[in-house]
Amino acid sequence: MSETNKIVVPPRPPRGGGPFGGMNLPAEKSMDFTVSAKRLMGKLHPERLWLTLVFGLAVISVTFSVLGPRLLGEGTNLIFAGVLSQGLPSGESQADAIAGLRASGDNAQADLLSGMTLTPGLGIDFAMLSTVLFWALALYVLSSVFSWMQAYVLNGIVQRTVFRLRAEIEAKINQLPLKYFDSRQRGELLSRVTNDVDNISQSLQQTLSQIVTSLLTVIGVIVMMFLLSPLLALIALVTVPLTLVITALIAKRSQKLFVAQWTHTGELNGQIEETFTGHALVKVFGRQREVEARFAQKNDELYEASFGAQFISGLIMPAMTFIGNLVYVAIAVVGGLQVATGAMQLGDVQAFIQYSRQFTQPLAQLGSMANLLQSGVASAERVFDLLDAEEQSEDVDPAETPTQTHGRLVFEGVSFGYSADKPLIDNLSLVAEPGQTVAIVGPTGAGKTTLVNLMMRFYEIDAGRILLDGVDVSRMTRLDLRSRMGMVLQDTWLFGGTIRENIAYGRPDASEADILAAAKATYVDRFVHSLPEGYDTVLDDDGGNVSAGEMQLLTIARAFLAKPSVLILDEATSSVDTRTEVLVQKAMSALRAERTSFVIAHRLSTIRDADLILVMDSGRIVEQGSHEQLLAEGGAYHALYAAQFAAPVADEV
Structure with a gap:
């Protein structure tokens, strides 16, 4: 095999691991926040036109919202001027009224009136006030309408983005090699695909709209504040650098905790999934307390990380509120002095106070959004780690396919190891002719299942080559190779669906007659008729409503239906009773006609009729021959056979 196709894989962990193992995985290393955030935002690039529309709607909504306080300030000016005008002599001008107040020594009221526009003796102009209030109401209504439109469009953007992200994850999972799944817990991986993606969706949904609206509001409010009073605007702007510094300090500390939170969430899900799968064994061996203790420990770790992340990031909002209150007091004091000296009108100060609230509130919201944004980016890091995982090597192009x-199946000098320093199979060669049944036996860890994984290209070999009908399997596409092979494992797999659908999974285009023929050949038909719905009986996703033996019969029927050229049986009858096993063996004899069959078996009684028996030990074939030949040789096979049958006889004697 060329160096480009050579893959060195880590040692394969024990399968299953039990409800107490596999939790000592290394903690996730946090990626760079800025890089991850930019990459997450890059997922929105296909929606750039819609994002432009969202920005335009936000500008209109914020513009109307920002103009509202200015109109309300004008209303306040009309009311205040009208009240003061009632105490002045009717018929004289405002200048004459001010001059009269100064002549009488009332300079304070004169200064107050000098900053206003009024008609002495007129009172409140209710017609003008009604017009101002109408337009203020109209502005706020229009602002709400455009804000709703913005939220509606943004929701579509986020959901389409998450839809593409899920599709990307699904495509990635289909491209990952088996070693990736062997080295990770199912629950932890599922947490990335479900919990983390949902958290990204929620974070984008809540932060994008708020960030855009808050930034535009800050800009619009700053413009209006400078138009009303540059002095008060400068006082308000003191909060900006202070806000940025506080937010940056808090966010830096909380980001690591958010990464830890979602890492512990994945690990906890992995432990729960593992314990749930092995629930019966936990009960049988009385390990509930140990399981509960491990759960409590992992749950405590998640609690500490979550509490720390939420607490520290939650400090942003109170800090921003405190700064905003200080600015509010300063503006109220300075603004009051401005009104008293006639430099500003009361309505302008009122509008400015509203603007100060509008100014500090978005800053506080931006700070609180950092909480959600950090959580979303932490989840994005975990998803990107999955998307960046090393994929299986590409199929060759152009690919080769057997002409017949x-x-x-031919193994020529095949060598393989799960790690480079620990070879498992070394220079193995064998030939399996069409129609032959090749049985593979040997002690646990001898490499029997590994041999099957190499046939299916679940793992790539380190040296040598494997030929199927004269073609190197590394030159074939994986789809073509696996379509020619049928596999029945000791660990059965059924999905949530009817019995008919589970059998047809081996050949989706199979007719009803083909499905029934496969079911009868594998004696599935015998127990299906005892079920209330027959072939329409819906199975649980774990096959919980049929027995373990029946589950294996269903998987065997699935392989029968596929009619592969190479049939692989990995302890395929370990869960069926002895009588059914005999019947299935007879059915398999018909199936194996003109097909190569590999049978991995621990019960040697099931392989007596095999054409060729390979005895493996430490990745090597130490003996090969027929059942009678190997017994006559008195070697490793004879020792295995004696261990299974001679010992029980001796015990009986």
Whole structure:
């Protein structure tokens, strides 16, 4: 095999791991926040036109919202001027009234009136006040309408983005090699695909709209504040650098905790999934307390990380509120002095106070959004780690395909190891002719299942080559290779669906007659008729409503239906009773005609009729021959056979 196709894989962990193992995985290393945030925002690039529309709607909504306080300030000026005008002599001008107040020594009221526009003796102009209030109401209504439109469009943007992200994850999972799944917990991986993606969706949904609206509001409010009073505007702007510094300090500390929170969430889900799968064994061995203790420990770790992340990031909002209150007091005091000296009108100060609230509130919201944004980016880091995982090597182009389908399988000097320093299979060679049944036996860890994984290209070999009908399997596409092979494992897999659908999974285009024929050949038909719905019986996703033996029969029927040129049986009858096993063996004899069959078995009684028996030990074939030949040789096979059958006889004697 060329160096480009050579893959060195880590040692394969024990399968299953039990409800107490596999939790000592290394903690996730946090990626750079800025890089991850930019990459997450890059997922929105296909929606750039819609984002432009969202920005335009936000500008209109914020513009109307920002103009509202200015109109309300004008209303306040009309009311205040009208009240003061009632105490002045009717018929004289405002200048004459001010001059009269100064002549009488009332300079304070004169200064107050000098900053206003009024008609002495007129009172409140209710017609003008009604017009001002109408337009203020109209502005706020229009602002709400455009804000709703913005939220509606943004929701579509976020959901389409998350839809594409899920599709990208699904495509990535289909491209990952088996070693990736062997080295990770199912629950932790599922947490990335579900919990983390949902958290990204929620974070984008809540932060994008708020960030855009808050930034535009800050800009619009600053413009209006400078138009009303540059002095008060400068006082308000003191909060900006202070806000940025506080937010940056808090966010830096909380980001690591958010990464830890979602890492512990994945690990806890992995432990729960593992314990749930092995629930019966936990009960049988009385390990509930140990499981509960491990759960409590992992739950405490998640609690500490979550509490720390939420607490520290939650400090942003109170800090921003405190700064905003200080600015509010300063503006009220300075603004009051401005009104008293006639430099500003009361309505302008009122509008400015509203603007100060509008100014500090978005800053506080931006600070609180950092909480959600950090959580979303932490989840994005975990998803990107999955998307960046090393994929299986690409299929060769152009690919080769066998011209004839016989099922002749040849191993030529095959070497393989899960790690480079620990070879498992070394220079293995064998030939399996069409129609032959090749049984593989040996002690646990001898490499029997590994041999099957290499046939299916679940793992790539380190040296040598494997030929199927004269073609190197590394030159074939994986889809073509696996379509020519059928596999029945000891660990059965059924999905949530009817019995008919589970059997047809082996060949989706199979007719009803083909499905029934496969079911009868594998004796599935015998127990299906005892079920209330027959072939329409819906199975649980774990096959919980049929027995373990029946589950295996269903998987065997699935392989029968596929009619592969190479049939692989990995302890495929370990869960069926002895009588059914005999019947299935007879059915398999018909299926194996003109097909190559590999049978991995621990019960040697099931392989007596095999054409060729390979005895493996430490990745090597130490003996090969027929059942009678190997017994006559008195070697490793004879020792295995004696261990299974001679010992029980001796015990009985």
